[in-house]
Amino acid sequence: MGEHWVGYIGSFHVHFDTLLTMWCAMAFVLLAAFILTRKLEIIPSKMQAAAESIIKFFLGNLAEIKNGEKHIPIVASLFLFILVANLMGQLPLRLIQLKQGEVASPTNDINMTAAMAVIVLIYYLYQGFKAKGIKYIYHGLSITGIITTLVDLLEMITRPLSLAVRLFANILAGEILVSVMLGISAIAAPIPVMFFEIFVAFLQAFVFMMLTIAYILTSVSEEH
Amino acid sequence: MATELATLGAGLAIGLAGLGAGLGLGIATKGLMEGIARQPEASGKLVGFFIIGAALAEACGIYGLLIAFMLIGK
Numbered sequence: 001m002g003e004h005w006v007g008y009i010g011s012f013h014v015h016f017d018t019l020l021t022m023w024c025a026m027a028f029v030l031l032a033a034f035i036l037t038r039k040l041e042i043i044p045s046k047m048q049a050a051a052e053s054i055i056k057f058f059l060g061n062l063a064e065i066k067n068g069e070k071h072i073p074i075v076a077s078l079f080l081f082i083l084v085a086n087l088m089g090q091l092p093l094r095l096i097q098l099k100q101g102e103v104a105s106p107t108n109d110i111n112m113t114a115a116m117a118v119i120v121l122i123y124y125l126y127q128g129f130k131a132k133g134i135k136y137i138y139h140g141l142s143i144t145g146i147i148t149t150l151v152d153l154l155e156m157i158t159r160p161l162s163l164a165v166r167l168f169a170n171i172l173a174g175e176i177l178v179s180v181m182l183g184i185s186a187i188a189a190p191i192p193v194m195f196f197e198i199f200v201a202f203l204q205a206f207v208f209m210m211l212t213i214a215y216i217l218t219s220v221s222e223e224h
Numbered sequence: 225m226a227t228e229l230a231t232l233g234a235g236l237a238i239g240l241a242g243l244g245a246g247l248g249l250g251i252a253t254k255g256l257m258e259g260i261a262r263q264p265e266a267s268g269k270l271v272g273f274f275i276i277g278a279a280l281a282e283a284c285g286i287y288g289l290l291i292a293f294m295l296i297g298k
Contacts, residue, residue, distance in 0.1 A: 166283040169290045176293050207279045 004109060005101035015109055017098055022106040025085040029077070054080075061210070065217050074123055078116065079209040082107060086171060086201030090194055105171050113168040117160035120212050125156070128219030136219065163211060170204050234292040241288020248281035 004015035036051035044052060058076045062068030089105030096103045106112050128136040137152055139145035174197040181190040256274045260267045 165287070166280075169286045170283060173286045173289045173293070177289075203275065203279050207276055210276055 003101050005098050015101070015111065017101040017103060018106045018109040018112055021088060021093075021103060022085070022112060025081060025088055025106060028084050029080050061213060065213070065220065071127075071213075071216055074119075075209055075212055078120070078212060079205050082116070082167065082208055083201065083205040085112075086205060087198065089171060089175060090197055090201070104175060107167055108172045108175055110164060110168045114160070114164040116167075116208075117163040120163060120215065121156060121160045124212075124215045124219045127216055131220040159215060163208065167204050167208055170200055174200055230295045234295040237288045237295065238292040241285045241291075245281055245285030245288075248284070249278055252277045252281060 005017040007014050007016050033051075036047050038047075039045070040048060055072070055076070058072050058079070059069060062071055062075065065071065085105055085107045087105075089108065093103040137149060139148045174193075178190045178193050178197065181193050252274060256270055259270045
């Protein structure tokens with residue numbers, strides 16, 4: 001639990017098990033997207049209907065933002081990747097022995113979730129500056145304006161921090177909980193916890209996506 | 225001595241984190257019930273927001289659980 005297969009590429013510290021599982025999740029999402037969008041027709045086949053309903057789910061969540069559909073690429077890829085990555089943790093992949101660490105969900109590594117949170121930060125800052133220019137961060141030279149700017153700067157740290165730690169802590173605590181239940185009884189005790197972890201996988205992916213949408217919404221929408 | 229103190233700290237961490245998360249979840253459920261009682265047709269939309277809020281409140285409890293496991297696992 002929480003231990004990783006540490007290696008070095010040059011002077012960089014690399015967690016190879018996270019890298020491996022991350023590429024597996026990425027390959028799964030890319031392959032699914034490739035297969036689901038073959039042979040698009042006006043009257044959809046079953047696979048095309050499934051893909052369209054997934055896209056409609058994101059469109060419904062982005063409805064509050066003006067021109068929301070242009071944010072679908074980042075929002076959909078974050079949700080689908082996190083969902084696949086979280087669900088991978090419930091597969092019996094730990095049977096594969098590594099030199100160190102274990103084959104589990106890639107989101108149980110803080111580096112992985114922090115990287116995604118930083119991507120979200122850069123994206124919504126870019127959208128905010130594109131929509132409002134310098135006024136996105138500069139609110140005038142009054143006392144309230146300066147305090148608002150300082151709070152904005154503080155939010156640039158707290159928002160990615162809470163995004164990263166929430167996802168990482170939920171997934172890691174789920175894995176630790178399953179192993180604690182294994183210590184109580186190996187036969188049946190972990191099963192309810194594992195079902196709950198499947199629910200948590202969906203919930204955390206959804207929460208990450210909804211917070212991303214909320215951050216984009218606050219940075220592009222006009223203040224009143 | 226240090227191990228006993230770490231165990232005490234783990235118990236305190238999970239207890240206080242659970243207290244806060246439980247209070248938050250209770251308040252969120254109270255708000256949901258009041259909202260549904262006042263406007264039953266909005267329940268679908270309210271439950272969606274409740275799930276997000278509940279996940280945010282629960283995450284704070286999870287932080288405490290994580291710290292507790294880290295303290296015991298030393």
